[in-house]
Every structure is written in C-alpha cells, then in structure tokens.
Amino acid sequence: MTMRFLPANLDALIVEQEGLEPTLALLESLRRDPVAGIEEMVPAARTLLIRFRPWVCSMASLVDAIARRDTGGRAARSDTLVEIPVHYDGEDLAEVAQILGATPEEVVRRHTGSEYTVAFTGFAPGFAYLTGGHPSFDVPRRATPRTRIPAGAVGLAGTFSGIYPQASPGGWQIIGTTPLAMWDLAREVPALLQPGFRVRFVDIAALPTAARQALEAASAPAAARVQVTPSPVSATGLARAGDAPSSGGPALQVLSAGLQTLWQDLGRHGHAGQGVSASGAMDRAACRAANRLVGNPSDAACLETVQGGLRLRSRGDTVVAVAGADAPLTVTTADGRRWPVARHAPLALADGDELAIGEPRAGVRCYVAARGGFAVAPVLGSCATDTLARVGPPAVAAGDVLPVRAPRSLAAVGAAELPPEGLPEAGQEVVLDVVPGPRTDWFTPEAVALLASQRWQVTPQSNRVGLRLAGEVPLARAVPGELPSEGTVAGAIQVPPSGQPVLFLADHPLTGGYPVIGAVAPHHLDLAGQIPVNAWVRFRPLRTFEPVTRS
Numbered sequence: 001m002t003m004r005f006l007p008a009n010l011d012a013l014i015v016e017q018e019g020l021e022p023t024l025a026l027l028e029s030l031r032r033d034p035v036a037g038i039e040e041m042v043p044a045a046r047t048l049l050i051r052f053r054p055w056v057c058s059m060a061s062l063v064d065a066i067a068r069r070d071t072g073g074r075a076a077r078s079d080t081l082v083e084i085p086v087h088y089d090g091e092d093l094a095e096v097a098q099i100l101g102a103t104p105e106e107v108v109r110r111h112t113g114s115e116y117t118v119a120f121t122g123f124a125p126g127f128a129y130l131t132g133g134h135p136s137f138d139v140p141r142r143a144t145p146r147t148r149i150p151a152g153a154v155g156l157a158g159t160f161s162g163i164y165p166q167a168s169p170g171g172w173q174i175i176g177t178t179p180l181a182m183w184d185l186a187r188e189v190p191a192l193l194q195p196g197f198r199v200r201f202v203d204i205a206a207l208p209t210a211a212r213q214a215l216e217a218a219s220a221p222a223a224a225r226v227q228v229t230p231s232p233v234s235a236t237g238l239a240r241a242g243d244a245p246s247s248g249g250p251a252l253q254v255l256s257a258g259l260q261t262l263w264q265d266l267g268r269h270g271h272a273g274q275g276v277s278a279s280g281a282m283d284r285a286a287c288r289a290a291n292r293l294v295g296n297p298s299d300a301a302c303l304e305t306v307q308g309g310l311r312l313r314s315r316g317d318t319v320v321a322v323a324g325a326d327a328p329l330t331v332t333t334a335d336g337r338r339w340p341v342a343r344h345a346p347l348a349l350a351d352g353d354e355l356a357i358g359e360p361r362a363g364v365r366c367y368v369a370a371r372g373g374f375a376v377a378p379v380l381g382s383c384a385t386d387t388l389a390r391v392g393p394p395a396v397a398a399g400d401v402l403p404v405r406a407p408r409s410l411a412a413v414g415a416a417e418l419p420p421e422g423l424p425e426a427g428q429e430v431v432l433d434v435v436p437g438p439r440t441d442w443f444t445p446e447a448v449a450l451l452a453s454q455r456w457q458v459t460p461q462s463n464r465v466g467l468r469l470a471g472e473v474p475l476a477r478a479v480p481g482e483l484p485s486e487g488t489v490a491g492a493i494q495v496p497p498s499g500q501p502v503l504f505l506a507d508h509p510l511t512g513g514y515p516v517i518g519a520v521a522p523h524h525l526d527l528a529g530q531i532p533v534n535a536w537v538r539f540r541p542l543r544t545f546e547p548v549t550r551s
Helices: 020-032 061-065 093-098 105-111 208-223 282-294 445-452 521-528
Strands: 004-007 011-018 038-043 047-052 082-086 116-121 127-131 146-149 153-157 158-163 168-170 173-177 199-203 251-257 260-262 302-306 310-315 318-326 329-332 337-343 347-349 354-357 362-370 400-403 430-434 454-456 467-471 492-494 503-504 514-522 536-541 549-550
Touching: 004 430, 011 061, 020 038, 020 047, 020 116, 038 116, 047 061, 047 105, 093 173, 093 251, 105 199, 127 454, 146 362, 168 251, 251 260, 251 318, 282 302, 282 318, 282 347, 282 362, 282 521, 310 318, 318 354, 329 347, 430 445, 430 521, 445 514, 445 536, 514 536
Parallel strands: 082 199, 430 536
Antiparallel strands: 004 011, 004 549, 011 047, 038 047, 116 127, 116 199, 127 158, 146 168, 153 158, 153 173, 251 310, 251 400, 260 302, 302 362, 310 354, 318 347, 318 362, 329 337, 329 354, 430 514, 454 467, 454 536, 467 503, 492 503, 492 514
C-alpha cells in the first residue's frame, strides 16, 4: 500500500492513499497509538491532513512513523445507528433518477435500502460524508452550485450522501429534506452524526400517519433552540443598555460597534471530528499582547474590531488595552474633556469615560482586552466567533453592555510595549512567505512561477474566511477534473476555476475541493490578518515543492 506525503505547511502535511478505507484505517491507527506531537487530524475521501507541533516532532520523523503503519485493515464501525427520516421531495430527485436510468421511486428505494457509515466530517459543522449506499449511486455535482440550500437538505455527490446542517451554498444533488437537526449546540455533542456512526434513511411518506405526526412534533423545536447561554444575560449572551451588568460590577457599554466587532480568543481547537475548525483571532500576537498588557491569561476573550469605529463607555472603573492595527485612540471624559492615548499600553478608564478607536493608518484589526476578562459565555470551550460556521457568540452591537469580571489573579498590569512596525497599508506591497504544496503539481510550471513573480491585489470581497486576490494573469491548471475534498489549513492558497487565488484565514472551511498551490507560513499569518483591501501581496516560496513517496 503506497502512501504519498504532501507538505501542507511547516506544521502540517497530507497523507494521500489509494482510497477511503486505508485512510480511515490510518486514522484509527493514529488514534489508537498516537504519535507525539500530532495536534489534529482531518480525514477525507483519500487523504488525512495532520497538523503537528514541529518542536515536538519534525516532518521527517512524522513521515517515518506514519509510513510504518499498517493500513491494510478496515476501520471499526460504531454500534450507534441513527435513523434519518426524509421527505423525498428534493429539487434534483428527477434529474438524479434520469442520471441513474431509474424512476424517482426507485431512487428512494435504493437510498432507504442501504446502511451508511459516517466516513468523515467537514464543509460545515455537523456535515457528515456518508459512504456505503447503493452501488449505483455515483452522481456528479451540479454544474452550477446553488447560492442557498436549506438546512436539512439531503444530497448526493459522487458516491457520498450528506445532509446540510444549515442553510448554505452548495453543489450537491438534492433529493429530499429531513426535519432532524444535524447540528444543535443545545445537545451535549452538537453534531448528530459522528465518524464511524451507522446511518439509515427512512422515507417519511411510507410511515404510518401517527408516526409521521409524532416525528414532526418531536423535530420542530430543534431548529429554534437558542445557541448561546441565556439568562442572566440576554439571548445574545450580553446585557443591553439600561440593564445592570449581571455581576453588578464594572462593564463596558458599546456606543458604536463600527464595521464589525466580534469576540475572539486563541481559537476553538479539537473539534475537527464535528466539522468545526479553530477560528480565533486573525492577529493572534495582537490578541495576546492586549491581554498581557492588562494582566490577563493569553487565551482570554478580546474584542476584535475592523477598520475602527468602535466606541465604548466605561461603567465603573475599568482597565483596558488596545493592540493591533495603527489606529488613533481617543478618550473623552463624562465632562467633555478629550485627548489622544497610546495603543499597546494599559489604560485606566473612570466611570463615564469613553474610548474611541479611529480608522487605522496601517493594518485593519484592533484588539481590546479588559482587566479581569469579559463575562461572555464560551461555545464549545471558546469565545471565538466563526463567521463561516456560525459558531460562537454573536457579533457585538451598539447598546450591548459587556460585563467585566474581577481579576482572577494578582498578575500585574503590563508595562507599555512598542507597537509592531511595518503593518500593511492600502496600496502598499506585502511579502508573505509561502510553503509550496500540497497540490502544486496540479498547476503548470508557468503558473507555479507566476504565483511568486506576479503581485496580487486584495479585493473588497475579502473577509475573515479569506483574502480574495486578483492578478493580471490567472493561474493555469495542469491537471483537469475535480479534486476530492481534503483538509485545508489556515494560510492555504486555494485556486478555484477562475485561476484567481483565495488565501484562507481564520474562518476557512475545514475541507475544500479546489487544489491548494501553497500555504502562507505560520509566522506570517498574523501579518496576513492585517492586510487591508487594495493592498498588494507578493508570495515568497521558502522552498520547492517536494512530495515524498513511501511504500
């Protein structure tokens, strides 16, 4: 059995095998007998993405350890069987029947007549790739993906079946819908389907009337459950203006939230099995710095605000710090006095003082920490807001009151620090180090050279999911056809059919189906998170692309 090892970054690699079974066997082997240094594994149709700690194990030693694993067996299946009731009324049912040379009724019989297994998760939280259906099911994706597929849609793509956990764009062939919630944060384990689970689909139309009515009654409330901790704060997880903070202590009232202000920390790690990526602060160093300056643990929640416009009023005495982008900061007292203050320094606010963050001169994101930390409820162990997966506390809005906890330790407030130099500005050029792989060989030699020689402009369509880049000459592929979905890392430079790359950032999807030509090195991800629209990017490869084949 041949393994192909493809670099995905300085701290990540992809193990490519001949199919799904050896990939799942390798995953099970590494879970049963772990290799020191592995942080996270993301299985896919024929690949296993492995993120590791380079200071614990080198890529070479990891490759050697994995190459010795036996992947000839079959992965064990779970004893858990989940039945999924389906209304087979999908928009593409007739087209699927035509593709398969069958009637719609026969498609339903085939879909309900087989038992499936959850092979892996990805694309969105709670989205499971199901294998083991009827042998005839090998259905191409739609030529033009839909811009919106409803939550609960049951679809086919290739040999996989899947269920959309939330409304999202997608190109799968939709054959029905289910009232069951695939993803529900009110459950102890939010994802209904876990890797290894067995699944059977049930045609609701074939159920007795009483069973159908009971099913609808039981399923209806699932989609309406509140996803964040309610009382004693509001349904958004925060108090509103006019309410006393839940602790009765100090707080910051939001007068203006600017373009976008989100809760962020160092990320939500360890949930790849549920299809949830880490997310977290776009500039992790700035988030750590803001917390360090006020004496907080480095992983405490901060406010991440984009392009300025955030205005906060102190209720009671508070100590805050602002780090990150080079933005002007102004304090205005309750009696109208006003003066500028320094960033990257602790700042004591008296009751009624207002702090305003102006439009950055360089960089785009500022981070606000409060001594003691904000009293915001974590979701899956983190306060990070993932804008793509829609996991985490909601965005901060004008009128919110943000309670501040009492300091949990006697850690001193930090001394003022020198702000970072060389933050990117609109119109300027930024150079980012790049690690070629894992799919560099899917592109022509000219395209590989062009990635580094041509500069790329950041377009207004960029966000926390990724920087959308535009170059004069698009990147041409050498390998046509569709790449089976595989794991992606923050920093991955994915190239869609347009040939204009997308640089994945903190809220990137866990898996992707377009080839990745390279990845921005981890030491430049914070810099990438501060690049404004209309800046220019140049990629500097750190080495050539060198896959390793082992037998």
